[in-house]
Amino acid sequence: MIAAIYSRKSIFTGKGDSVENQVQMCKEYAEKNLNISEFLIYEDEGFSGGNINRPKFQKLLKDIKEKKFNCLICYRLDRISRNVSDFSSTLELLEEYNISFVSIKEQFDTSTPMGKAMVYISSVFAQLERETIAERVRDNMLELAKSGRWLGGQTPLGFGSEKVTFFDNEFKERTMYQLIPIEDELNLVKLIFNKYSELKSLRKVNQYLLENNFKTKQGANWNVRAISDLLTSPTYVRATKTIFSYLESKGISCVGTPNSKNGILTYNKKKGKKSYRSTEEWIAAIARHEGIIPATEWLNIQKTLKENKSKAPRLGKTHNALLTGILKCGHCGSPMTVIHGDLDANGNKRLYYVCSMKIYSKRTRCNNGNLRTIDIEKVVLDKLKEITVDNGLLIKELEKFKLQNHINTENIEVENIKKSIKDNEVAIETLIKQLAEDETSTITKYVVAEVEKREKSIKELKLKLSQALEKQTNVSSYYENIDYVINTIRNFYSNICFEDFEVKKFIISSLIDKITWDSPTGTVEINLWGS
Incomplete structure (x- = not known):
């Protein structure tokens, strides 16, 4: 059995x-x-x-x-x-x-x-x-939400945080954190709300902020997503029953009594750093800080955002541009996106790469010239043909990179762990033999302790070995991709014209780190990975 x-x-x-x-x-x-x-x-x-x-x-x-x-x-x-x-x-x-x-x-x-x-x-x-x-x-x-406390992390624009000491119901001293206003930042928040109420367009608000060189709390340029997040945050609204009803209609649990004065903090929103939980798991609570946006104005903005959502401009979405994500502006470093132009002699639409900062700032922050997609893509493909023809230097460098990294890192790590396990096993065998030869109580205590220490070390090393082998498997998959790129490069010169668009895009992104375009000098700079 x-x-x-x-x-x-x-x-x-x-x-x-x-x-x-x-x-x-x-x-x-x-x-x-x-x-x-x-x-x-x-x-x-x-x-x-x-x-x-x-x-x-x-x-x-x-x-x-x-x-x-x-x-x-x-x-x-x-x-x-x-x-x-x-x-x-x-x-x-x-x-x-x-x-x-x-x-x-x-x-x-x-x-x-x-x-x-x-x-x-x-x-x-x-x-x-x-x-x-x-x-x-x-x-x-x-x-915790009922207390309206700040639970840590990056504070929202307009606020810092301070430590507050208080006494609980049992007269024990406790500490907590709450948001405190930063007037200069709050003035920018009010400006953004006012501009959206006036312009009713995220894109136009973003253009205004870029033209006037306003920055986010982290010192970055504003973008449409960041503006939308700020406008939809209940942190800034003065809480009323109507606001609570609005949040509850989205499935959010609300805590506290609205007083038309304080703002609202939301809890339990994120799952990890990037993903969000379902709104049914969110908690909205009356905070200790005061709100700055009247409820009616905030709700009107939510209504406008909802109505405009389906009308948002779709810049740069095309299936015919090979260099999106790789091509950068040589003036300001911003990504270059794709716009549609007029028709050519054959009735096809002309496509152009344009600096995204130039678009959003209406030329006030950048004025780099546009570039026809067909022209720059020909330059890039010709350059790749030049460096890949006759199985040149690039293939040798990739094979060298693969060989060095594969041998010098993962393999050595695995072998070192295996050696350490073997050394500990040999040491245990020696200790046991020593114990068999001398069974006095004095030496037994020390030998047994050392054996247990070695056994614990072996267990930890086996766990590391398992992780290293798993890593080695992942690395092997990575090197298979390198093999694919090497094989593709060998046939690149003769086959590139016949490759599928997605294959071309994959090959280009595999070989090129970044391309920059500078219109006054007409310079295209191509940076290969590892160069």
Whole structure:
């Protein structure tokens, strides 16, 4: 009889319920109570029980269907899953293939009707625990939101943050942070709101800000996205019941009592640095700072933004421009975008690369000349033909780069780790021999401690080895891409005219870091990657 042992832990710690300890306890239980001595081990370390997207668990499911074992043993039910649906489907799969399930901590055995019933009941409580934890986190967030405090991070334009000391209900001294106004920045915020109310166009507001050299809080040039984010932020509006109704209509939970004076802070918006949560998970709360934009004006702006959204200009979107994203303005460094011109003699539209700063600032911040797409693309393709013909220097450099990096980094790292593991294993063997030769209590204590230290080091090194091998796999995929580029370059000169547009664009972006255009001198500068 063969038993499968599955162990899982969300994070690596040194506590007693490590995956190794779970396996050992399962083995001891199986040998003592089930008379099983042959095992298949499945370990997932660093994976949550909230879903079953775990590599070794997926391997386990596959092996269930291949009947590779007769019994599945785990340390505790929630090691399988904290989700009732996932757990139930796993249990049904085990039943389908006549494989019993044993949880040693809860002492459940699905070979008995009562054991099967208790397994389902316990899995429900496991999911309840997970959902309770999630609810507790949200409740804590709500409690923090009720205080209107600033929870840290980059403060919005118009505000800094300051530390405030206060006494709680039990007269214990506490500290928190709140936003404080910065008048110069708030004046710019008011200007942007007023300009949008006047011009009713994000593009025109952006043009105004660029023409007058206004900067964001981080000192960057304004763009349409940054202006839109500022205008839609409730940080600046004076909170009223109408504002709360508007936010609630978008699914946002609102906390506090509107007083037509204070602004609003939003919490729980982002998931990581870039992605946003669903608005149903957002929390909006009355803040401690005062708002500066009347509710009616703010709501009118939201209405205008919504109406204009479908009318937003689409500059530079074309499927016929090879150099978008690579071509930069030689004067100001801004990306060059594509605009449509009049028709040529054949009835086709002429396309031009134009400096985006020139467009948005109406020539006040840059006046670099336009460039026909067909002209610059011919120059670039001819240059690439020149450097790739006859398998020239570029191919040699790419092959040299591939060889040096592949050998000198990943391979050496893996070999060094393997050597360290071997050295520790040899050291342990020597220590054990020494212990066998001299069993005095004095030396035993030191030898055992050193063996344990070496074993711990081996475990850490094996984890590093696993990560290094995974990295090596990713690097191998990267070098396969280099091989593709090298092969493409070899045929570039003869085949480029026949390549698909997307292939051409990929090849160009693989070879070229940046291209700059300077109209007064008529200079096109092409910078290859690594040059």
